[in-house]
Amino acid sequence: MTANGSIELRDYIRDVPDFPKPGILFKDITPLLADGRAFQATVDRLADRFEGRGIDAVAAAEARGFLFGTPLALRLGVGFIPIRKPGKLPYSKIGIEYALEYGTDRLEVHGDILGSGRRILLLDDVLATGGTMVACRDLILQTGADVVACAFVIELGFLGGRARLEPGEVFSLISY
Ligand code: AMP
Secondary structure: OOOOOOOOHHHHOEEEEOOOOOOOEEEEOHHHHHOHHHHHHHHHHHHHHHOOOOOOEEEEEOOHHHHHHHHHHHHHOOEEEEEEOOOOOOOOEEEEEEEOOOOEEEEEEEHHHOOOOOEEEEEEEEEOOOHHHHHHHHHHHHOOOEEEEEEEEEEOHHHOHHHHHOOOOEEEEEEO
16 A cells, blocks of 8 residues: 555565576466455556547457456456467467467467457556567557557566567556
């Protein structure tokens, strides 16, 4: 809680050292999700930033992106578009390969629910190196839709992900 009584969201983020492997300081959002006021404040603060911006839909990658993306979409009164790992989506889809530390991964979306000129807000829980969000952004752009902004609950500023997304708008609630 801050001096004016508003919730300090970083109080609800737990640092877990060496997860999922040695040297990674994992930002655990489960305490924030478990607290109704903190979870609500997170979604409210994201919505405050993007209300009135002509967003047509929120898109987010599984799995943790869904946890914030769906309530944010409802708060904004718009739809939600899931970006998924390979083999999960049943219908005609487009995909993008992106580099991981070791090897590559792939994300897919149903192209028919996007389309030219739709204004999409992208969301994820954590911005680390930016690789995941760059892939999501490029995937959405491939469909002809516009990316209004890339938003995050947490930004790990020292990893430089923001520079890979700018000059597009990048917004985060908590920065380390
Ligand atoms: P990146 O592609 O490097 O920006 O990584 C972003 C994705 O990995 C997000 O979907 C996060 O959920 C997850 N992630 C990366 N680093 C962390 C971390 N230190 N703590 C929690 N999640 C992380």
